[in-house]
Amino acid sequence: GAGVSQSPRYKVTKRGQDVALRCDPISGHVSLYWYRQALGQGPEFLTYFNYEAQQDKSGLPNDRFSAERPEGSISTLTIQRTEQRDSAMYRCASSDNYNEQFFGPGTRLTVL
Amino acid sequence: SQQGEEDPQALSIQEGENATMNCSYKTSINNLQWYRQNSGRGLVHLILIRSNEREKHSGRLRVTLDTSKKSSSLLITASRAADTASYFCATVAGSARQLTFGSGTQLTVLP
Numbered sequence: 001g002a003g004v005s006q007s008p009r010y011k012v013t014k015r016g017q018d019v020a021l022r023c024d025p026i027s028g029h030v031s032l033y034w035y036r037q038a039l040g041q042g043p044e045f046l047t048y049f050n051y052e053a054q055q056d057k058s059g060l061p062n063d064r065f066s067a068e069r070p071e072g073s074i075s076t077l078t079i080q081r082t083e084q085r086d087s088a089m090y091r092c093a094s095s096d097n098y099n100e101q102f103f104g105p106g107t108r109l110t111v112l
Numbered sequence: 113s114q115q116g117e118e119d120p121q122a123l124s125i126q127e128g129e130n131a132t133m134n135c136s137y138k139t140s141i142n143n144l145q146w147y148r149q150n151s152g153r154g155l156v157h158l159i160l161i162r163s164n165e166r167e168k169h170s171g172r173l174r175v176t177l178d179t180s181k182k183s184s185s186l187l188i189t190a191s192r193a194a195d196t197a198s199y200f201c202a203t204v205a206g207s208a209r210q211l212t213f214g215s216g217t218q219l220t221v222l223p
Contacts, residue, residue, distance in 0.1 A: 033209075035211075041215055045211065048210055056210065091155070093155075098209055101211060106154060
């Protein structure tokens with residue numbers, strides 16, 4: 001069966017540009033999570049949704065970061081006016097039981 | 113912020129040996145999970161242990177949890193070259209649903 005998919009897998013952008021990262025969770029999974037992972041570190045929580053409702057956005061680093069999941073399935077993480085410090089692996093995960101989370105392959109974002 | 117700290121940061125063993133990784137965390141938890149990350153790939157869930165459990169087994173994996181010491185260990189028995197990966201502990205605490213990860217242990221199993 002299909003797992004969590006993310007697109008694009010790699011994104012190179014220039015400082016100041018906006019980027020949109022997409023996550024397609026496992027069908028039927030209620031919860032969808034966004035994490036950011038720096039090289040050599042564990043993932044850090046950004047935000048999560050139950051269905052279309054954003055439940056917690058306490059991990060978003062500043063107001064340039066936003067996320068939505070309008071129909072309770074696909075989610076988009078948007079970073080406005082990107083900065084070099086935004087370069088990282090952005091990971092999406094979904095879950096149906098508040099236990100294990102299933103992670104996508106990630107989007108590697110490089111801001112030049 | 114990182115909740116857990118794994119120890120050691122890196123571990124290199126011979127195939128067939130056992131590998132033990134430790135994780136310490138800071139706050140009371142609901143459950144603790146271990147994930148594996150192969151180079152260049154996604155995170156894969158390995159095992160979950162709840163706060164009222166002390167030990168759990170899954171195949172060649174054995175996890176222990178000591179809530180009084182706020183620590184957990186992951187034992188991989190009879191290691192294989194394919195076990196080479198980064199291993200992360202992650203906790204779920206309070207009413208939160210998200211995972212809080214440690215910094216990981218890089219395990220290398222030499223053939």
